[in-house]
Amino acid sequence: MDLVQKIFDAGVVGAGGAGFPTHIKAKSKVEFVLVNGAECEPLIHKDFELMKNFAPEIVKAVGLMTKETSAKKSYFGIKAKNGAAIEAVEKNYSNGKIETCLLGDFYPSGDEYELVYAATKRLIPPYGLPLDVGCVVNNVETFYNISRAVEDKPVTQKFVCVTGSVKNPSSFFVPIGTSLKELLDHAGGATVSEYGVFVSGILMGKLTSDLSEVVTKTTAGIIVLPADHYLVNRTKRPIEDKKRIGKSACDQCSYCTEFCPRYLLGYDVQPHKVMRSLGFTTTGSAVWNQYADLCCSCGLCSLYSCPEDLYPREACDQGKIENKKLGTRYEQQKPVKVHPIKEGRRVPLKQLMKRIDVLKYDAHTPFVKKSPDVSQVKIMLKQHIGAAAKPVVKLGDSVVEGTLIADVEEGKLGAKIHASISGRVTHVSDEFIKIAK
Numbered sequence: 328m329d330l331v332q333k334i335f336d337a338g339v340v341g342a343g344g345a346g347f348p349t350h351i352k353a354k355s356k357v358e359f360v361l362v363n364g365a366e367c368e369p370l371i372h373k374d375f376e377l378m379k380n381f382a383p384e385i386v387k388a389v390g391l392m393t394k395e396t397s398a399k400k401s402y403f404g405i406k407a408k409n410g411a412a413i414e415a416v417e418k419n420y421s422n423g424k425i426e427t428c429l430l431g432d433f434y435p436s437g438d439e440y441e442l443v444y445a446a447t448k449r450l451i452p453p454y455g456l457p458l459d460v461g462c463v464v465n466n467v468e469t470f471y472n473i474s475r476a477v478e479d480k481p482v483t484q485k486f487v488c489v490t491g492s493v494k495n496p497s498s499f500f501v502p503i504g505t506s507l508k509e510l511l512d513h514a515g516g517a518t519v520s521e522y523g524v525f526v527s528g529i530l531m532g533k534l535t536s537d538l539s540e541v542v543t544k545t546t547a548g549i550i551v552l553p554a555d556h557y558l559v560n561r562t563k564r565p566i567e568d569k570k571r572i573g574k575s576a577c578d579q580c581s582y583c584t585e586f587c588p589r590y591l592l593g594y595d596v597q598p599h600k601v602m603r604s605l606g607f608t609t610t611g612s613a614v615w616n617q618y619a620d621l622c623c624s625c626g627l628c629s630l631y632s633c634p635e636d637l638y639p640r641e642a643c644d645q646g647k648i649e650n651k652k653l654g655t656r657y658e659q660q661k662p663v664k665v666h667p668i669k670e671g672r673r674v675p676l677k678q679l680m681k682r683i684d685v686l687k688y689d690a691h692t693p694f695v696k697k698s699p700d701v702s703q704v705k706i707m708l709k710q711h712i713g714a715a716a717k718p719v720v721k722l723g724d725s726v727v728e729g730t731l732i733a734d735v736e737e738g739k740l741g742a743k744i745h746a747s748i749s750g751r752v753t754h755v756s757d758e759f760i761k762i763a764k
């Protein structure tokens with residue numbers, strides 16, 4: 328069996344959020360395969376449900392990837408608190424090549440840099456990839472999709488979690504291209520009349536009020552919070568206001584840097600210095616923005632560390648954009664070395680949830696076998712890192728679930744896209760394809 332080809336043909340991409348085409352990772356030769364089951368975004372528990380209910384498929388795919396990449400070992404990164412998932416996956420270990428890497432309940436233990444360090448004690452070089460230190464990392468759902476790819480089943484569904492102010496918090500599969508509205512309806516609807524919806528997470532996801540947005544291969548789910556919740560209000564503040572408040576209120580206490588996970592791992596990320604760029608509106612901001620380059624946008628500085636409730640993460644995001652525009656890249660001079668206080672500065676997830684006032688929404692999100700019965704889907708053509716896929720169907724074509732509808736352009740990085748329901752093609756553009764039952 329040609330595993331790389333099967334993964335490519337099935338359109339598997341990183342399901343954990345990044346969307347990197349998985350066949351490229353499968354082609355590499357590494358020492359360690361890492362399974363990311365850390366799931367550290369508050370309230371989202373879909374990976375836990377997936378591990379509990381589909382452990383044989385996931386572990387089988389880990390074995391195949393380990394063989395394909397000639398890795399000597401694989402580590403299954405999973406939080407020690409998730410006993411039921413640990414039991415389920417460990418039951419399926421069939422040789423000494425796979426080992427559980429128990430993680431504490433901290434944020435952000437699912438960051439690739441953190442996971443690689445936790446499992447192997449190796450530090451990825453600045454701007455580097457796990458591959459640079461002999462590792463390949465995939466999310467548990469990506470492994471689940473690999474197990475289906477082996478059976479020639481393309482990625483047509485996404486496993487999502489719907490939680491927060493909803494009647495029935497739950498996890499379930501949906502056809503890719505399903506609207507957020509249908510996700511919400513499937514979980515019984517919202518329990519409040521006015522709400523904001525966080526897509527794929529509070530810390531690293533985005534807030535939307537547009538429920539016609541659709542599920543892609545990387546959507547983790549939705550979190551519904553009342554419209555007057557602190558997080559909804561602070562997130563929807565216009566960026567100019569965020570900058571203005573930061574410029575006047577930042578007292579340079581540097582707590583944002585002191586708690587920054589990347590800084591504590593040894594990378595020269597210093598959000599408090601990036602905040603200084605807000606004061607240099609005409610010239611001089613570039614010198615401070617360089618300290619944003621190695622930030623992973625985990626959001627901890629804005630939502631946990633800053634005692635003034637400012638927006639250092641947003642300043643870093645903006646700083647990275649400015650650096651890109653200028654074509655500058657900060658070269659870290661000192662070697663990457665873990666800060667001696669790192670362990671003592673880890674942020675417990677519960678503490679974070681208290682801080683952002685979401686502890687009361689933390690609910691079990693059990694796996695529900697029934698999927699929403701959608702009448703149409705809107706399938707985006709760029710759901711992955713690389714070039715958008717090119718449509719290979721035309722208006723009026725009949726397709727069945729699994730039909731290839733958009734392909735990777737010759738010589739480009741990308742992933743194939745397949746029909747997620749059977750029906751007729753009702754719209755084709757460079758951006759998306761619609762299929763109606």
Ligand code: SF4
Binds near residue numbers: 581584632
């Ligand atoms: S923690 Fe807040 S107030 Fe302190 S330096 Fe960072 S942004 Fe400024």
Ligand code: SF4
Binds near residue numbers: 643
């Ligand atoms: S978002 Fe803030 S805490 Fe997270 S890596 Fe960036 S600077 Fe550090």
